[in-house]
Amino acid sequence: MQTADPERFFETDAEQEKRQRRAAKAGNKFGNPITLKSKILAAIPDPRHPSSALLVAESAGAVRLVNLNDPENTKTAYRGPTAPVCCVAVGGLNSGTLFAGSWDKNIWSWDLTSKTPGRKYVGHADFVKAVVCARVGGKDLLISGGADKKIIVWDTATGARLHTLQDGVVNMLSIQDLVVDHASSTESEVSLISASSDPHIRRWKVRLDGWEQVAETSPDAPGTDRPTILEHETTVYKLVLDLDSDEADLWTSSGDGMVKCLSRLKNFTCEDTFHHGDHVRSVAVTEQWVITAGRDEDIKFWDRTSGKLHCSLVGHYDEVTELVVLRGPSGSSERVCSVSIDGTVRTWPLARAGLEAAVKEQEKPPVQEEKKEAGGDDLLSAEEEAELAALMGDDE
Structure with missing residues (x-):
């Protein structure tokens, strides 16, 4: 008989103590x-x-709507993946599309209001761990980061892969998070910041026709550049x-x-x-x-x-x-x-x-x-x- 009950598996004393502590704490x-x-x-605010x-x-394997004013009503769910969902974002036309990155290496999408399934974005070779939305040159973009150490820029409307961002100077490991830096972005260029399983934080400039990694001015040697932000x-x-x-x-x-x-x-x-x-x-x-x-x-x-x-x-x-x-x-x-x-x-x-x-x-x-x-x-x-x-x- 197969089981996921931890009590039926070998556990160290520390693991038993942690499980018992959590069980005692669970009813609070x-x-x-x-x-x-x-x-x-993962979680984000519902923009509506x-x-x-x-x-x-x-x-x-779902994205669920949780209404804090009606905690008993958690039935609204966006379904499709059969593997865990790791990350979520909302964007696209009138911020009306929900995107979700999954363990199945894909990014799923739905109409936020109707829950109708939309385009699936296929291209990562491992878990998709971060997704954000941006708009450049009048075009909606989806940007994703994965455990495959890649950042992919997608044309939201067509599903086409526009760019794949990789660090050619400092080895980049699994992507953990992405954020759009609106303070440094323009109509023709989006500023992106990425975090990963290595301690380096990277900044990128993404355009429709290309991209570049931003070199940082070194705080220790004025007049020279550092390839990444390294503070952790x-x-x-x-x-x-x-x-x-x-x-x-x-x-x-x-x-x-x-x-x-x-x-x-x-x-x-x-x-x-x-x-x-x-x-x-x-x-x-x-x-x-x-x-x-x-x-x-x-x-x-x-x-x-x-x-x-x-x-x-x-x-x-x-x-x-x-x-x-x-x-x-x-x-x-x-x-x-x-x-x-x-x-x-x-x-x-x-x-x-x-x-x-x-x-x-x-x-x-x-x-x-x-x-x-x-x-x-x-x-x-x-x-x-x-x-x-x-x-x-x-x-x-």
Whole structure:
């Protein structure tokens, strides 16, 4: 008989202790959890409802709409892949197309409103781990990065591959994240920033007729260039451009346990460092807070002005994969959502009073409840669970 029950496999003492700790923690209600039936690998705001809804990538091979104002209604799903979905983006004509990169090496698309399947983009030789949308010269582009160490630029309308970006100077490993730098883009050229399993951050200029990698001015040797931005020691997992700052500085999170602010005015050299500890999978920034999360399961709020840790909130019982700031109609930050391998979506306040109330709530003695298992309908076998763990821990 085949089984994915970890208790039926050989485990080290450390693995048993971790599993038992997570099982004891699984019943908590901190962050008002919305529980899905599979692991959540990525999330973005739903552009139609940016203050109240998320589009999440599930290991069960779907993108699911999660309405935070109606947590019982999680039935809206975009289906097609039979392998885990790793990343999501929205773009195309009138921002009406949903894109999803999958373990099956393909990028799937749907009409965001009708859920009608659209074009499938085939070309990567390994997992697709990052997708973003851009517009250049009046044409909609899809840009994807994969575990095959390639960044591919697609014509969204035709599915044609326009360019394949690869670093010819410093060996580039598996792509972890991509972000469009609108502050440096023009109508005819998009500025792209990439992160990968090596510690190097790369900038690119992409046009319809070609592309180039941007050399950075060396902070140590004025007048000379450095081929990449090198401020971390190992894998860079997440890139975030600060929407609440006129400088639009670049924030990064890494497997070295640190989150850094890279100053645009100083040629993307490090201006601030926050020591989260363990692998930091995601970072989010607001005018007041720097928020970090990752393998240690906690959500940490840092005072952006002083750099001091304000509080650490518990709730998730497995690795946190994404933080998403939800913004109101005026663009102001309203709350932050976290998603996790534990299959839950949790929401946290951004107001100082709300955070203090959350800390007090977590200091109360725990109430014993029957544990609810997440992941009952997960598509992953025991072997795929191990593969996912290896993928999430890819620091090579």
